[in-house]
Amino acid sequence: xxxxxxxxxxxxxxREDGRDLLEYRKPIKIEYGISAKSAEGSARVxxxxxxxxxxxxxxxxxxxxxxxxxxxxxxGAELLPLSNPEFESGPPDIQxxxxxxxxxxxxxxxxxxxxxxLCIKPGEKVWLVFLDIYPINDAGNLxxxxxxxxxxxxxxxxxxxxxxxxxxxxxxxxxxxxLPLLDEPIExxxxxxxxxxxVDPIIEEEKAMDARLTVAITKNGNICALQKGGExxxxxxxxxxxxDIATQKTKELRKVLQ
Amino acid sequence: xxxxxxDDRKFDELRPISAKTGVVKRADGSAMFRIGNTVALAAVYGxxxxxxxxxxxxxxxxxxxxxxxxxxxxxxxxxxxxxxxxSKEISLVMEKALLPVLDLSDYPNAVIDVFVELLQxxxxxxxAGITAAAMALADxxxxxxxxxxxxxxxxxxNTVVVDLNKEEEDYEEGSVDIPIAMTPRTNELxxxxxxxxxxxxxxxxxxxxxxxxxxxxYKIQQKALKESYSVAGGxxx
Amino acid sequence: MGELIVKDKEIVVPGQELAVGMDYLPTGGxxxxxDKIISCQLGLINISGRLIxxxxxxxxxxxxxxxxxxxxxxxxxxxxxxxDIGCPSEAVLSFVNTNEYIDKGADLAQYYxxxxxxxxxxxxxxxxSVDLSxxxxxxxxxxVGGKIVNVAPSKVPRIIGKQGSMITMIKEMxxxxxxVGQNGLVWMQGMPENELIATRAIRMIEDNAHLEGLTDKIxxxxxxxxxxxxxxxxxxxx
Numbered sequence: 001x002x003x004x005x006x007x008x009x010x011x012x013x014x015r016e017d018g019r020d021l022l023e024y025r026k027p028i029k030i031e032y033g034i035s036a037k038s039a040e041g042s043a044r045v046x047x048x049x050x051x052x053x054x055x056x057x058x059x060x061x062x063x064x065x066x067x068x069x070x071x072x073x074x075x076g077a078e079l080l081p082l083s084n085p086e087f088e089s090g091p092p093d094i095q096x097x098x099x100x101x102x103x104x105x106x107x108x109x110x111x112x113x114x115x116x117x118l119c120i121k122p123g124e125k126v127w128l129v130f131l132d133i134y135p136i137n138d139a140g141n142l143x144x145x146x147x148x149x150x151x152x153x154x155x156x157x158x159x160x161x162x163x164x165x166x167x168x169x170x171x172x173x174x175x176x177x178x179l180p181l182l183d184e185p186i187e188x189x190x191x192x193x194x195x196x197x198x199v200d201p202i203i204e205e206e207k208a209m210d211a212r213l214t215v216a217i218t219k220n221g222n223i224c225a226l227q228k229g230g231e232x233x234x235x236x237x238x239x240x241x242x243x244d245i246a247t248q249k250t251k252e253l254r255k256v257l258q
Numbered sequence: 259x260x261x262x263x264x265d266d267r268k269f270d271e272l273r274p275i276s277a278k279t280g281v282v283k284r285a286d287g288s289a290m291f292r293i294g295n296t297v298a299l300a301a302v303y304g305x306x307x308x309x310x311x312x313x314x315x316x317x318x319x320x321x322x323x324x325x326x327x328x329x330x331x332x333x334x335x336x337x338x339x340x341x342x343x344x345s346k347e348i349s350l351v352m353e354k355a356l357l358p359v360l361d362l363s364d365y366p367n368a369v370i371d372v373f374v375e376l377l378q379x380x381x382x383x384x385x386a387g388i389t390a391a392a393m394a395l396a397d398x399x400x401x402x403x404x405x406x407x408x409x410x411x412x413x414x415x416n417t418v419v420v421d422l423n424k425e426e427e428d429y430e431e432g433s434v435d436i437p438i439a440m441t442p443r444t445n446e447l448x449x450x451x452x453x454x455x456x457x458x459x460x461x462x463x464x465x466x467x468x469x470x471x472x473x474x475x476y477k478i479q480q481k482a483l484k485e486s487y488s489v490a491g492g493x494x495x
Numbered sequence: 496m497g498e499l500i501v502k503d504k505e506i507v508v509p510g511q512e513l514a515v516g517m518d519y520l521p522t523g524g525x526x527x528x529x530d531k532i533i534s535c536q537l538g539l540i541n542i543s544g545r546l547i548x549x550x551x552x553x554x555x556x557x558x559x560x561x562x563x564x565x566x567x568x569x570x571x572x573x574x575x576x577x578x579d580i581g582c583p584s585e586a587v588l589s590f591v592n593t594n595e596y597i598d599k600g601a602d603l604a605q606y607y608x609x610x611x612x613x614x615x616x617x618x619x620x621x622x623x624s625v626d627l628s629x630x631x632x633x634x635x636x637x638x639v640g641g642k643i644v645n646v647a648p649s650k651v652p653r654i655i656g657k658q659g660s661m662i663t664m665i666k667e668m669x670x671x672x673x674x675v676g677q678n679g680l681v682w683m684q685g686m687p688e689n690e691l692i693a694t695r696a697i698r699m700i701e702d703n704a705h706l707e708g709l710t711d712k713i714x715x716x717x718x719x720x721x722x723x724x725x726x727x728x729x730x731x732x733x
Contacts (some may be wrong), residue, residue, distance in 0.1 A: 005642040016691065035297070036378075038330060038379055042330060053328070059335060059336060080375060082299065085306070091340065130336045132329040137283050137285075139284060171335070286554075305555055307583045316622045359510070366584075366622045367584050369583075396508055397553065399536065399551045401536055402510065442510065443512075483537055488506060
């Protein structure tokens with residue numbers, strides 16, 4: 001019932017909460033170091049009523065055999081039942097896996113982390129970067145908020161002290177050395193509802209969606225990851241338009257990250 | 259002898275505390291409780307239908323707690339996601355700590371879910387979780403005969419202290435950790451656990467300190483619950 | 496002598512002492528323990544004469560007989576529909592209790608199907624079930640089209656207003672059909688832009704339920720919004 005209502009509003013260029021179709025909710029805020037005592041890096045992102053936290057833990061371990069002198073990035077997401085009455089306890093379901101993988105691709109494919117600099121001893125010891133994303137309040141658009149929290153947490157991260165002789169990390173001693181970052185990908189998800197395009201959907205809009213396209217954009221404005229969702233196909237012309245919207249909107253989000 | 263605390267507190271002094279309700283808007287009730295560097299979030303969903311059905315009770319509603327540490331919230335290595343024996347036991351004792359004050363007779367066949375997430379930890383996480391959960395339950399409008407306030411007391415070296423932090427828990431000459439929860443109106447214990455060796459005298463001394471601390475925490479809980487509504491209407495910015 | 500510890504309209508928390516002595520009587524949201532009256536809810540104090548009540552600020556809907564509720568068809572068997580009315584267990588509507596005659600063995604989905612929204616009256620509440628009926632009372636029917644807004648059940652009286660004054664005003668000013676369920680579901684149907692204003696008006700009532708003179712405020716709000724909309728429509732035409 002509400003799906004038709006949302007769609008009929010959008011065809012009239014209107015939205016439930018009074019925003020323009022291509023306007024993000026306010027405020028958009030990033031808070032760094034929300035778990036500074038425990039995590040090596042952490043951040044909270046607020047977009048309207050949506051709140052997501054992300055944290056980085058660093059460890060030292062073996063590299064993958066095919067990339068012996070590269071550090072390892074592992075991105076996880078858990079759709080906490082705390083954040084949405086529809087999420088259930090248990091191992092990450094397919095939605096959580098998709099969220100983590102789309103965010104992972106944005107970071108990995110933009111070469112955001114200089115993994116060569118994470119090598120301690122080729123083939124034996126490299127830094128492992130664990131990045132975990134948790135929604136606190138899911139009021140829509142976890143993709144964009146999650147991706148923003150992820151890159152913010154990476155920016156916030158500092159190495160713990162590593163004793164090369166003992167080959168041990170002292171987590172209580174944090175250095176001032178940040179993670180070697182080469183890029184800061186930002187993601188924007190554009191939804192298609194009937195013939196209208198919107199960004200930053202609230203839950204009811206997500207439920208009324210025909211299609212969505214998540215676009216990750218690098219600092220230079222290149223596309224570094226795409227993910228199409230929803231049950232309705234889109235034309236190449238529509239993709240063209242959606243990418244233009246995403247490119248434009250990621251510029252706004254990038255300002256918040258600085 | 260442990261004569262001076264690592265963080266210069268008095269032996270009966272709590273770490274700085276902040277508390278807030280209504281922090282998870284989608285939940286039916288929610289609260290944040292921070293004590294020192296330990297930050298707990300609690301959200302309540304329900305009463306809602308309980309599945310699987312054989313767990314339902316036609317007499318009254320059921321309370322289900324779920325305690326979880328975020329993967330980055332541990333002091334050392336990353337905490338692997340998913341339940342552990344420790345988190346399951348804590349979830350269980352949390353339920354037992356909260357259940358005595360709840361009146362769930364109006365909610366047959368239903369469940370009240372309490373989710374507790376730790377964002378940052380520095381000891382006392384189950385106590386912070388219980389304190390936050392009690393506030394979240396009240397915020398959700400669940401009938402309760404009383405609130406529940408929780409704190410850990412114990413021995414560091416041979417000194418009785420309240421609200422141990424991680425450094426004190428790891429004290430090289432030994433420490434005893436006694437997490438407790440109390441109903442602040444009737445001063446009854448709903449959680450009592452103990453790790454370590456302690457004489458009965460010291461234990462009772464610690465419990466008295468804990469009782470006083472719970473009263474302090476109760477005042478903070480009360481204030482936070484009232485505050486979120488005295489500004490009601492200002493919500494509509 | 497009995498002593499009152501709290502003031503009228505004060506916010507209290509569970510476990511808080513409200514009065515000492517036997518002069519006062521607890522009604523909703525409070526209980527007696529020995530000579531004390533104690534709150535069992537986060538809520539607003541309401542004192543009338545010797546009666547002390549705590550009006551909850553939040554909380555889920557608890558079904559009561561004769562309440563009119565709005566619900567969504569979640570499932571059906573060969574003789575019943577199962578309906579989500581926002582409380583923990585689904586309510587049941589038997590095919591003999593609708594507002595029309597249905598042959599035994601008919602396909603119930605032809606009448607009300609999955610996802611349909613109906614208005615019905617609670618005819619019976621037991622520990623194990625909530626029964627609905629659409630037999631007596633105007634407006635007890637399937638609600639077609641429009642949209643649903645969720646509000647806290649405790650705020651429903653303010654949304655309806657004295658003798659329905661608030662809801663009637665909103666309906667008339669915005670030319671919307673509306674129905675308020677005691678379970679906190681509000682159904683409305685009109686032009687989408689009017690539904691939007693009605694939704695915001697309802698949210699305003701919800702957030703300001705404790706204020707006096709709310710009807711005038713809402714009236715002013717809708718007038719302003721209508722004006723803005725009028726301007727927009729004119730601009731579009733130019």
